[in-house]
Amino acid sequence: xxxxxxxxxxxxxxxxxxxxxxxxxxxxxxxxxxxxxxxxxxxxxxxxxxxxxxxxxxxxxxxxxxxxxxxxxxxxxxxxxxxxxxxxxxxxxxxxxxxxxxxxxxxxxxxxxxxxxxxxxxxxxxxxxxxxxxxxxxxxxxxxxxxxxxxxxxxxxxxxxxxxxxxxxxxxxxxxxxxxxxxxxxxxxxxxxxxxxxxxxxxxxxxxxxxxxxxxxxxxxxxxxxxxxxxxxxxxxxxxxxxxxxxxxxxxxxxxxxxxxxxxxxxxxxxxxxxxxxxxxxxxxxxxxxxxxxxxxxxxxxx
Amino acid sequence: xxxxxxxxxxxxxxxxxxxxxxxxxxxxxxxxxxxxxxxxxxxxxxxxxxxxxxxxxxxxxxxxxxxxxxxxxxxxxxxxxxxxxxxxxxxxxxxxxxxxxxxxxxxxxxxxxxxxxxxxxxxxxxxxxxxxxxxxxxxxxxxxxxxxxxxxxxxxxxxxxxxxxxxxxxxxxxxxxxxxxxxxxxxxxxxxxxxxxxxxxxxxxxxxxxxxxxxxxxxxxxxxxxxxxxxxxxxxxxxxxxxxxxxxxxxxxxxx
Numbered sequence: 001x002x003x004x005x006x007x008x009x010x011x012x013x014x015x016x017x018x019x020x021x022x023x024x025x026x027x028x029x030x031x032x033x034x035x036x037x038x039x040x041x042x043x044x045x046x047x048x049x050x051x052x053x054x055x056x057x058x059x060x061x062x063x064x065x066x067x068x069x070x071x072x073x074x075x076x077x078x079x080x081x082x083x084x085x086x087x088x089x090x091x092x093x094x095x096x097x098x099x100x101x102x103x104x105x106x107x108x109x110x111x112x113x114x115x116x117x118x119x120x121x122x123x124x125x126x127x128x129x130x131x132x133x134x135x136x137x138x139x140x141x142x143x144x145x146x147x148x149x150x151x152x153x154x155x156x157x158x159x160x161x162x163x164x165x166x167x168x169x170x171x172x173x174x175x176x177x178x179x180x181x182x183x184x185x186x187x188x189x190x191x192x193x194x195x196x197x198x199x200x201x202x203x204x205x206x207x208x209x210x211x212x213x214x215x216x217x218x219x220x221x222x223x224x225x226x227x228x229x230x231x232x233x234x235x236x237x238x239x240x241x242x243x244x245x246x247x248x249x250x251x252x253x254x255x256x257x258x259x260x261x262x263x264x265x266x267x268x269x270x271x272x273x274x275x276x277x278x279x280x281x282x283x284x285x286x287x288x289x290x291x292x293x294x295x296x297x298x299x300x301x302x303x
Numbered sequence: 304x305x306x307x308x309x310x311x312x313x314x315x316x317x318x319x320x321x322x323x324x325x326x327x328x329x330x331x332x333x334x335x336x337x338x339x340x341x342x343x344x345x346x347x348x349x350x351x352x353x354x355x356x357x358x359x360x361x362x363x364x365x366x367x368x369x370x371x372x373x374x375x376x377x378x379x380x381x382x383x384x385x386x387x388x389x390x391x392x393x394x395x396x397x398x399x400x401x402x403x404x405x406x407x408x409x410x411x412x413x414x415x416x417x418x419x420x421x422x423x424x425x426x427x428x429x430x431x432x433x434x435x436x437x438x439x440x441x442x443x444x445x446x447x448x449x450x451x452x453x454x455x456x457x458x459x460x461x462x463x464x465x466x467x468x469x470x471x472x473x474x475x476x477x478x479x480x481x482x483x484x485x486x487x488x489x490x491x492x493x494x495x496x497x498x499x500x501x502x503x504x505x506x507x508x509x510x511x512x513x514x515x516x517x518x519x520x521x522x523x524x525x526x527x528x529x530x531x532x533x534x535x536x537x538x539x540x541x542x543x544x545x546x547x548x549x550x551x552x553x554x555x556x557x558x559x
Binding site: 139140142143144146147148149150151152154155158159161162163164165166167168169170176180280283 | 353355374375376379380384385387391392393394395396400403404405407408410412414416417418419420424425427428449467471
């Protein structure tokens with residue numbers, strides 16, 4: 001176990017970072033916000049942390065907190081115009097946001113280091129801290145799934161005019177989903193900058209955007225298992241395809257196409273749904289044999 | 304006694320006068336009917352009250368509160384619920400969860416306690432699931448609680464939608480063709496539920512095609528044709544009104 005960890009430590013750490021960014025991406029999608037802004041938020045978080053820590057000597061915990069606030073502020077401001085858009089238009093608007101962030105990082109050289117980026121960031125993150133951050137994120141999303149906010153997010157995704165007809169202030173909840181996505185993205189961007197020594201704009205460009213989207217597409221956009229499964233595939237796949245050398249890209253692409261075609265809900269979601277269907281079938285077969293009424297209630301309460 | 308009032312309401316789509324200057328009152332504790340042939344503008348009226356359409360002219364009042372210009376969610380929070388003519392459930396959610404979301408207006412725990420998974424929020428969810436379960440029992444669909452709402456037959460989907468609309472005990476509920484696609488026995492069951500809702504003080508607006516069903520249930524009936532109110536009053540008198548018969552059957556036919 002320990003030897004496995006030491007042999008694969010960087011892989012595990014990047015897997016945890018990918019899971020965090022995957023949750024940021026997933027949260028927006030599950031509330032019906034077609035945002036791909038996660039890469040932009042993680043850039044803001046990473047640069048805020050790097051600048052504060054390397055130039056102003058701000059203690060790391062404060063720098064992470066400020067990065068979180070930058071994420072909240074940016075996503076809240078962006079949520080105002082975004083609330084007027086739907087579907088593909090939201091995707092294009094958030095894509096533009098990411099491009100604007102990258103352009104600004106390149107342009108304000110004195111402040112951001114331009115194309116070279118910022119180096120000499122203290123490497124204070126390790127597997128333990130990253131795992132803690134992922135666990136906290138999972139706890140919050142698990143809480144959402146079990147309570148009112150999760151119900152509202154599901155309703156927004158499936159039919160927001162129904163949600164409105166039930167008295168749900170849909171703009172506020174769209175904004176909430178987007179801000180949560182923004183703060184998670186910014187925090188994991190911040191943690192990433194404290195892990196990799198130096199950051200540059202290209203780390204947060206189109207490739208990063210596609211990566212966190214792929215995590216959710218592969219893994220699933222509704223369940224907690226989704227981003228974990230997606231990030232796991234993304235981490236393991238290049239290793240498995242290593243012997244194929246130059247053809248790795250082809251294999252990656254082929255597997256993506258296969259998953260999207262045959263498991264459109266994503267590997268993680270399909271697993272969870274399959275498990276739920278099994279549980280339900282088991283409940284039904286027990287329900288067929290005569291049982292006292294109390295049993296029914298029990299099924300509902302623990303569902 | 305609270306009531307919903309529409310005064311001189313008009314809705315024009317360009318040159319088309321979908322609804323033209325109607326007056327209506329939906330009192331609480333009663334079942335009010337709104338009938339009319341296809342394309343008469345019945346669903347438009349529902350959409351005007353619930354805030355989906357803005358009124359070209361006229362006003363909507365709930366007691367002494369003007370709700371004409373409120374948004375859809377604000378109207379709902381005032382206590383006006385509705386169902387949709389073309390049933391709109393959350394297809395991926397279970398039947399039970401479709402009803403639980405209907406309690407939104409009555410929830411007490413806030414966003415923060417939901418995000419942190421505080422015991423209060425979890426307890427509320429448990430309580431709402433139990434209440435939703437009881438509501439399913441009232442509509443006779445408990446056995447489908449775990450199924451995806453999208454997989455139910457048409458008539459049962461209507462019941463789920465009605466259960467959802469009355470979950471937060473609204474003051475006024477507008478039911479758009481609630482017994483369409485149901486047989487005699489099933490619609491009689493629904494009628495019983497509607498009567499007990501009215502008895503509990505809710506005001507019901509029943510939008511229907513089925514004249515016999517409306518006549519049996521409603522104390523007051525409005526008849527809409529081509530956006531105009533052509534008759535109103537007790538069901539017995541309204542259904543004998545020659546104008547109504549003409550609108551429904553066309554020309555010189557006899558009353559059914």
